[in-house]
Amino acid sequence: MLYAVFMSSALPPFPEYQEPRDAHQLLEVGPASDEPCLRADAARNRARLLEAAARLIAEHGVAGVTMEAVAAAAEVGKGTVFRRFGDRTGLLMALLDHSARQLQADFLSGPPPLGPGAAPLERLRAFGVAVLYRSAEQLDLQLAAQPEPTRRFAHPAAGSLRTHVTMLLRQIVPDADCELLAHALLSSLDPALIHHLTRQRGMPMERLETGWLDLVARLTGTEPPR
Amino acid sequence: MLYAVFMSSALPPFPEYQEPRDAHQLLEVGPASDEPCLRADAARNRARLLEAAARLIAEHGVAGVTMEAVAAAAEVGKGTVFRRFGDRTGLLMALLDHSARQLQADFLSGPPPLGPGAAPLERLRAFGVAVLYRSAEQLDLQLAAQPEPTRRFAHPAAGSLRTHVTMLLRQIVPDADCELLAHALLSSLDPALIHHLTRQRGMPMERLETGWLDLVARLTGTEPPR
DNA sequence: AAGAAAACTGGACCGCGGTCCGCTTATGGT
């Protein structure tokens, strides 16, 4: 499923979050909406690059994804890779873009309990669980795609999750500092943390899952489900 | 105060957290206990390196701390820097070691409300505030010293904080999954998050502080102070 | 159709983090 990504879109670049061109935006969910008028050859190269990167991951793991290796595998110059994706992190993020959009679509307009239709509290619970398992599935890539600490929260995908959680929280605990609370909640879903807990401390995912539900319950002052 | 660090100790290395030699441990708080029988010249070079690094930070900011630059400034070979500190992160951590030990001493054996003597809940509140302001003071260094995501939680200093918070939580909410709760709490004090909130989103420290108190109140099901 | 401007390309180039290994120097036993 990694391989289905290549045609994903890229809307106009971001002012503050510098991305040379291709910003794997994730602002609106549109069905990989408009291919941002990339020149034909550029689009072709973009696809070849993503395919090459995916292949390299499959063969040598994330560590094998060297910018030069990707360029070579795609039979493209190194400069092209950087022009397209800005930096290694950008390339890796682009690889995750598809699943990120999927998640976003799910909680923005999918069926309950994730999407609209369920009570906010339930949506929040489902949201965390979804993020948890999604991250667990792609842990290596998620870890490798982590930008330097200064950028971590500036990225649009992160912003999207944040906004959503904040919105839900406002409906559940209107008097709280929901923005801060959202950050706290999301921090506990950080891929790096999941990695540490599951792989370095051997916790089973179920524990993390009930941990999330408990956390939500405590923060919102509600009863845990069941 | 950065400049008072140089003589800090280093106990025997860590099995799992690979550090070539000098592990800026922070396991026991001992008064920078035993200089770990470093050879005389090695100890001298270590001091010179830390001093050089601090000087470089003062002059050119953290970004100016290049391993080669540090080596040159200390009039030492590049290999020596790596032998001593393992990698750039290790060097930067060593620079933070002093204040880390200080903090640890404060909450392990200092006066209340941080140290023993106060009620666990109060200690927890004070702990967060202390961490918050300490991180804010040294934000740049803290950010730069952040290791790759895989190592973030493996570091002894992090472990020390974690243990402490877990212990306090066990006294406050004995029936909860305190280990997980501790991780959630500590995540919300991550320097990267503090950086984002204060510098990128312009929140004043006071807001973070009351945010912390509120978070503790909610998680422990207690009333916020005052 | 043709020319000009804009976009894209690729590879040479740079700096830094990290490794390696032959040489030097401290240390502790006798």
Added chain:
DNA sequence: ACCATAAGCGGACCGCGGTCCAGTTTTCTT
């Protein structure tokens, strides 16, 4: 005092991320 040995040293070396720019290709305009 002296030697054997372990510990430490330093700089040449490597690979990778990232930049740059002269040259090429595409697209737009008329």
